[in-house]
Amino acid sequence: xxxxxxxxxxxxxxxxxxxxxxxxxxxxxxxxxxxxxxxxxxxxxxxxxxxxxxxxxxxxxxxxxxxxxxxxxxxxxxxxxxxxxxxxxxxxxxxxxxxxxxxxxxxxxxxxxxxxxxxxxxxxxxxxxxxxxxxxxxxxxxxxxxxxxxxxxxxxxxxxxxxxxxxxxxxxxxxxxxxxxxxxxxxxxxxxxxxxxxxxxxxxxxxxxxxxxxxxxxxxxxxxxxxxxxxxxxxxxxxxxxxxxxxxxxxxxxxxxxxxxxxxxxxxxxxxxx
Ligand code: GLU
Numbered sequence: 001x002x003x004x005x006x007x008x009x010x011x012x013x014x015x016x017x018x019x020x021x022x023x024x025x026x027x028x029x030x031x032x033x034x035x036x037x038x039x040x041x042x043x044x045x046x047x048x049x050x051x052x053x054x055x056x057x058x059x060x061x062x063x064x065x066x067x068x069x070x071x072x073x074x075x076x077x078x079x080x081x082x083x084x085x086x087x088x089x090x091x092x093x094x095x096x097x098x099x100x101x102x103x104x105x106x107x108x109x110x111x112x113x114x115x116x117x118x119x120x121x122x123x124x125x126x127x128x129x130x131x132x133x134x135x136x137x138x139x140x141x142x143x144x145x146x147x148x149x150x151x152x153x154x155x156x157x158x159x160x161x162x163x164x165x166x167x168x169x170x171x172x173x174x175x176x177x178x179x180x181x182x183x184x185x186x187x188x189x190x191x192x193x194x195x196x197x198x199x200x201x202x203x204x205x206x207x208x209x210x211x212x213x214x215x216x217x218x219x220x221x222x223x224x225x226x227x228x229x230x231x232x233x234x235x236x237x238x239x240x241x242x243x244x245x246x247x248x249x250x251x252x253x254x255x256x257x258x259x260x261x262x263x264x265x266x267x268x269x270x271x272x273x274x
Contacts, residue, residue: 004165004231007039010049010154014171015237016084017055024056024087028238033091035243036131040097045126047161049134049154050088056080077138088133100125103137106149109156119160151217155224155232166225167246168218169237174253175215179205192255195223226257 011032018025036046054073057080061072068076081103089099102121108114125132134157136149151168158166178186192199203215218234225232235252239245246252 004044004163006045006047006161006163007165007167008047008049008154008158008161008163009036009243010150010166010168011051012150012168012170012237013051013055015169016050016052016087017080019055022056022059022062022080024052024083026087026091028240029087029091030094031241032237032243033088033095035241037095037097039243040131047122047126047132047134047157047163048088049150049157050084051135051150052084053077053081053135053138056083074138074141081135081138084135085133088131092131096129098128098130100130100132102132102134103139104134104153104157105137105141106153106156108137109153109160115160122157122161149217151221152224155221155228155230158225158230158232159228162228163230166221166230166232167243168221168232168234169242170218170234171236171238172215172234173236173251174234175199175202175218176205177202188251189253192222192253193258195219195226195255222255226255229257231256 016025016029017023036048039046054068054077057076057078058068058073060076060079061068064072081101085099085101092099100121102118102125104118108118122132134153136153141149154168155166157163173188175189175192176186177189180186189199189202200219203219222232232255233246233252234255235242235246235250239250
């Protein structure tokens with residue numbers, strides 16, 4: 001991470017929004033942005049991919065005691081996205097940075113013309129000291145808003161802008177050999193160099209299956225990132241200064257691509273294409 005020139009940082013809904021009230025966890029966000037600013041001071045570029053729009057906007061529907069329907073989620077996302085961006089903008093502004101909101105879908109990245117436009121916008125934003133903050137465009141997403149999509153979207157953004165590192169801040173320390181809640185002997189896998197069937201089996205039993213995206217989508221993201229020569233880190237985000245914690249040797253799982261970068265041009269897993 002210390003040597004990465006360009007990093008993609010993915011923030012899950014549960015980190016940015018209080019799960020009961022949908023309120024933005026501003027104190028946590030302040031500390032995260034301090035971490036991000038430290039990277040920029042070291043001449044490392046950071047692009048944020050954030051979830052949380054649905055979680056933040058859902059308070060508009062709190063009279064309902066059933067799960068939100070797709071159109072209600074899209075409505076919640078449209079309302080929540082504005083609040084989310086305002087919170088990021090306020091924090092960034094304190095450090096002299098602007099924010100550039102970018103809404104994307106997997107289909108935008110599939111389309112060469114749109115992908116080139118998106119890439120050029122992201123590059124231009126970074127040039128003018130505006131931190132790109134990306135979310136999936138939930139209004140035009142063609143299928144149900146699927147939690148975990150942003151893990152894969154973040155990996156595809158990493159591939160699109162040739163990032164060196166992708167950090168997924170999650171609610172678990174990383175990939176475990178089993179579910180540590182059930183099996184006290186389960187241990188954290190610190191490094192993965194190849195996604196083998198054994199690693200896949202670990203993901204299926206991971207405690208993160210209880211989280212929004214789960215470990216399965218994180219492995220899909222790891223595959224996309226590693227194929228693009230980009231390292232990926234999974235770490236728990238719910239702590240003060242979560243990026244500093246990783247750099248100081250805190251628990252995490254690091255997926256390391258082969259040294260020669262782009263190892264294959266494997267197509268994006270069909271699961272991403274809805
Ligand atoms: N785009 C959704 C939101 O902002 C989240 C999707 C995801 O968590 O992967 O709420």
